[in-house]
Amino acid sequence: MNSIALLGVRKRVVHKISNYLIISRRLCNRSFDVNSEFECVEEPLKKIVSDFDSTLDERLHLNCDQKPFSLRQGFIDTVKVDAKRVLEILRQDGPGFDARLVLDELRIRPSGILVREVLLGILKNINSENKTRCAKLAYKFFVWCSQQEAYRHTANAYHLIMNIYAECEEFKAVWRLVDEMIEKDYPATARTFNILIRTCGEVGLAKTLMERFIKSKTFNYRPFKHSYNAILHSLLVLNQYKLIEWVYEQMLLDGFSSDVLTYNIVMYAKYRLGKVDQFHILLDEMERNGFSPDFHTYNILLHALGKGDKPLAALNLLNHMRETGIEPTVLHFTTLIDGLSRAGNLDACRYFFDEMRKNGCMPDVVAYTVMITGYVVAGELEKAQEMFQEMLSREQVPNVFTYNSIIRGLCMAGKFDEACSMLKEMENKGCSPNAVVYISLVSCLRNAGKVADAREVIRQMMETGKYTHLLSRFKGYKI
Numbered sequence: 500m501n502s503i504a505l506l507g508v509r510k511r512v513v514h515k516i517s518n519y520l521i522i523s524r525r526l527c528n529r530s531f532d533v534n535s536e537f538e539c540v541e542e543p544l545k546k547i548v549s550d551f552d553s554t555l556d557e558r559l560h561l562n563c564d565q566k567p568f569s570l571r572q573g574f575i576d577t578v579k580v581d582a583k584r585v586l587e588i589l590r591q592d593g594p595g596f597d598a599r600l601v602l603d604e605l606r607i608r609p610s611g612i613l614v615r616e617v618l619l620g621i622l623k624n625i626n627s628e629n630k631t632r633c634a635k636l637a638y639k640f641f642v643w644c645s646q647q648e649a650y651r652h653t654a655n656a657y658h659l660i661m662n663i664y665a666e667c668e669e670f671k672a673v674w675r676l677v678d679e680m681i682e683k684d685y686p687a688t689a690r691t692f693n694i695l696i697r698t699c700g701e702v703g704l705a706k707t708l709m710e711r712f713i714k715s716k717t718f719n720y721r722p723f724k725h726s727y728n729a730i731l732h733s734l735l736v737l738n739q740y741k742l743i744e745w746v747y748e749q750m751l752l753d754g755f756s757s758d759v760l761t762y763n764i765v766m767y768a769k770y771r772l773g774k775v776d777q778f779h780i781l782l783d784e785m786e787r788n789g790f791s792p793d794f795h796t797y798n799i800l801l802h803a804l805g806k807g808d809k810p811l812a813a814l815n816l817l818n819h820m821r822e823t824g825i826e827p828t829v830l831h832f833t834t835l836i837d838g839l840s841r842a843g844n845l846d847a848c849r850y851f852f853d854e855m856r857k858n859g860c861m862p863d864v865v866a867y868t869v870m871i872t873g874y875v876v877a878g879e880l881e882k883a884q885e886m887f888q889e890m891l892s893r894e895q896v897p898n899v900f901t902y903n904s905i906i907r908g909l910c911m912a913g914k915f916d917e918a919c920s921m922l923k924e925m926e927n928k929g930c931s932p933n934a935v936v937y938i939s940l941v942s943c944l945r946n947a948g949k950v951a952d953a954r955e956v957i958r959q960m961m962e963t964g965k966y967t968h969l970l971s972r973f974k975g976y977k978i
Contacts (some may be wrong), residue, residue, distance in 0.1 A: 517933040533603070540802045540834055544763060544795050545736045581607050582616035589621075589636045598636075599643045611653050618659040623665045634667035634735075654685045661694045668696045686719035687947065689729035696733055697945075705739070709746060713753075724758050731764045743768040763795045770803060778803070794825060798834050805838020810847040822955070829855065835865045840873030842877075848873055864890070868901045883908050899925075899933050906936060910943035913945035919952060922959070934966050 503773045587606060592598035607613070617640055623632045626679040641660050645652055657680050664672045677695065680687065691714050699705040709730055712718050723729040727750040734743045747765050750757075760787040781798075783884040785792075792800070797820055804813040813835050817827050831946075839847045852870055855862055862870075867890040874883035887905055890897065897905075902925045909918035918940060925932060944953040960966050 501522045515952065540798055541735070541738075542766060542832060553564060554857060568855060575612065575865065578612045579616055579900075582613055585613070585617050585640065586620045587638060589617075592636060592639065598639060598768075602643055609647050609650040611656070614644055614652070614656045615639075615659065617654065618663060622659065622663050622666065625663070630667040634664055634672070637663045638672075642760070654680070654688065658684060658694060661691075665694060665698050667771050673698055687715060688719045688721070688731055689723065689962070691732040692718075693732060693736060695813060696737055696739070705742060706745065709742070709749075713746075713749065724760070725755055725877050726754075727755055728758070728760055728764075731761060733764075733888060735764050735767070740768040740771045744772070752946075757785075757790075758787070759790050759793050762790060763793070763799065766796070766801050770799060775803075791823070797825065797827075798831055801831055801835040802838040805835045806841050808839065808842035810839065810850070812845065813851070814899065825862070827858065829860045829863055829866055833845060833860075833862075833869055836866070836873070837869045840869065840876070843877065843878055845873055845879070862893075864893070864895050864898050864901065867895055868898065868904060871901060871908075872904040875904045875911070878910045880912045897925075897928075898929055899936065902920070902932070903936055907939055907943075910947075913947070915947060915949055916942060919956065920958065926959075931965075932960075933964070937966060 511650075518960050523950075559694045570849065584605070585602065588598050588601050588605075591601075615690070616629060618637060621633050621637045621640075636676065638658055641652070642655070644650060644656075655675055661673050661676050663669070677687065677691065680691070692708075695708055696705060699708055713728060715725055715726075718726050718729070720726050720729055723732065727746060731743055731750075734740075734746065745769075747761075750761075762781060766778055766785075769775075769781065782796075785796075797816065800816060801813055804810075813921065817831070817835075819828055820831070832851055836848045836851050839851070848870060851940060852862065852866070855866065871883045871886050874880070874886060881907065887897070889902070891899070903923060906918045906921050906925075908922060909915070920934060922940060925936075937956060941953045941956050944950075944956065
């Protein structure tokens with residue numbers, strides 16, 4: 500089958516989206532980073548079970564007294580104050596000051612919320628200079644809590660300290676914690692797997708890890724149908740498309756059947772790997788096995804049709820979605836427009852952008868930014884600026900990606916003064932430039948021979964204190 504035959508869609512009632520679905524989109528920032536090409540399609544799929552394990556874990560084990568989840572705000576505020584005190588004590592730990600003894604004297608009582616707040620506080624403050632100390636302090640606090648009467652760590656606490664060790668590059672310690680969890684009968688969940696797979700690096704080791712989880716009797720599958728779906732989803736979050744193929748093959752060999760989530764993830768991996776023929780085969784197989792396309796399936800298909808420059812087939816698909824009970828959202832239109840702009844069909848982009856509004860879907864900042872980026876890449880700066888002004892008139896607040904595209908477009912047109920002014924405007928409006936903005940602007944100014952302007956941008960960057968690690972990329976442009 501091809502096009503709408505590529506889609507293979509028949510008129511069925513489509514399953515409702517699970518109530519834990521979270522839609523969260525990032526802009527496909529293709530002007531600067533080709534690796535983020537598919538984020539408009541990928542992010543919603545990744546967010547299907549966002550933080551499920553941690554939130555469920557906290558509902559079940561908030562503290563040693565098993566208090567109900569609807570705690571009084573006063574109690575929560577008190578715990579947060581205690582967490583700040585604990586963090587301050589830990590910061591003083593060293594020769595002549597034993598943090599554990601001070602904590603004992605204060606008689607602070609550990610709870611699920613307190614441990615979470617303290618470990619999150621440590622995690623948020625890790626940098627290249629303090630990572631060894633952060634790992635030691637986190638471990639000292641973690642052990643101290645475990646020694647307190649009537650308190651037992653939750654799986655979420657283990658996951659938080661594992662994240663700290665991973666950020667601090669203490670990978671052996673991460674594995675020791677997993678072994679400790681298993682010894683103490685904590686279930687190894689999809690969240691555990693997700694943390695571990697990030698630390699593996701080499702494909703061979705990753706495969707060994709996956710085999711261990713597949714065979715594990717303690718691997719908790721919630722909210723997935725089986726362990727394979729949990730692993731597939733974790734690999735999707737980490738952009739491991741080739742490993743998704745391998746795990747899927749193991750799943751079939753073990754006699755497990757696919758569901759809609761399985762098909763969506765594997766089809767998307769095939770799409771990313773450029774295996775279009777296998778993508779179509781899976782879509783047809785999904786239909787034959789009685790599974791209707793869902794919200795995410797349509798999102799993938801729309802991007803495929805857009806990138807393949809098939810606007811008529813995309814229009815037919817949008818109409819078909821309505822017939823089957825799924826009303827296209829801003830996300831679906833934006834995904835399609837993003838694909839079409841990559842194909843260079845800006846007329847079709849504008850058509851579907853207008854169609855979005857006609858269908859009651861008001862374009863958001865992401866939709867506008869996709870359009871602006873398309874015009875910038877095509878060298879049509881005036882249209883990009885018109886879209887930017889329209890966006891402002893409709894009270895949509897530009898984000899860092901919007902400014903990225905406009906600044907890039909101004910530089911491409913040789914309007915460097917306006918580009919530097921846009922950088923200042925962005926900062927004045929509370930939108931902090933990211934590393935990409937600085938790298939792109941400095942590079943453009945340097946290539947144009949505007950050394951003084953490039954130095955001024957670097958000086959502004961240094962004042963933020965966030966991107967000092969980029970200085971090595973700006974050799975010869977010292978302040």
